[in-house]
Amino acid sequence: MQQIIAGIDKFTDTLGKSVSWLTLVMVLVMASIVALRYVFQYGSIAMQESIMYLNGAVFTLGAAYTLKEQGHVRVDIFYNRLSVRRQAFVDLFGGLFLLLPTMIFIILASWDYLSVAWRIREASAEVSGLPFVYLLKASIIVLAVLLCVQGIAEILKATARITSDGDAEDSANQTNTLIVGKEEAM
Numbered sequence: 090m091q092q093i094i095a096g097i098d099k100f101t102d103t104l105g106k107s108v109s110w111l112t113l114v115m116v117l118v119m120a121s122i123v124a125l126r127y128v129f130q131y132g133s134i135a136m137q138e139s140i141m142y143l144n145g146a147v148f149t150l151g152a153a154y155t156l157k158e159q160g161h162v163r164v165d166i167f168y169n170r171l172s173v174r175r176q177a178f179v180d181l182f183g184g185l186f187l188l189l190p191t192m193i194f195i196i197l198a199s200w201d202y203l204s205v206a207w208r209i210r211e212a213s214a215e216v217s218g219l220p221f222v223y224l225l226k227a228s229i230i231v232l233a234v235l236l237c238v239q240g241i242a243e244i245l246k247a248t249a250r251i252t253s254d255g256d257a258e259d260s261a262n263q264t265n266t267l268i269v270g271k272e273e274a275m
Contacts, residue, residue: 090245097242098157104235105154108147115143134215145225149232153239156188177250184244192233192240199229 118139125131155161168176203226205211212220 090249094242094245094249097238101153101157101235101239101242105151105157108150108154111143111147115140115147118143134213134217135219138213138215138219142219142221142225145228149228150235152232153235156236156239156243174251177247181244181247181251184240184247188240189237189244192237195233196230199226199233203227203230 118136122133122136122140125133125136168179171179203223206223206226209223210220211222211226212218213222
């Protein structure tokens, strides 16, 4: 199980860190668009659309890395006060009953939408736009698949935390919470 988790995490790390460089590319392309427009009075619809493609790639390919790094929005009011084992139960529940079903629904719901785009090789509505709209639409399923894969790793991590000998750690966390609670009450 640890090898599976390590393999998924390594893949997600590599992908996330590689994709992060696209933000620099996006800034450079945007600066070029502005310079070309205002200095040379030249505009390019394809360059403008490339910003949308780059942003989509950063978001869809980086979402799994954000999940791995615990960067997604979570209501931490209660979560941080829970023991490690209870946090693992919350993570397990969220992965099994929220994340995976939602990603499977996204895959199933967008399949026809994507297959039509690929069948007709959908391109930009603009004459000089990019002819790769079908690739942009494919990123919807790529996002869902990557989040499913990383979600499985997170579920396995939560399961390992639950099944490990966390009793001593849980009782230490409960004691620390009680001590902190008493200090705050004073």
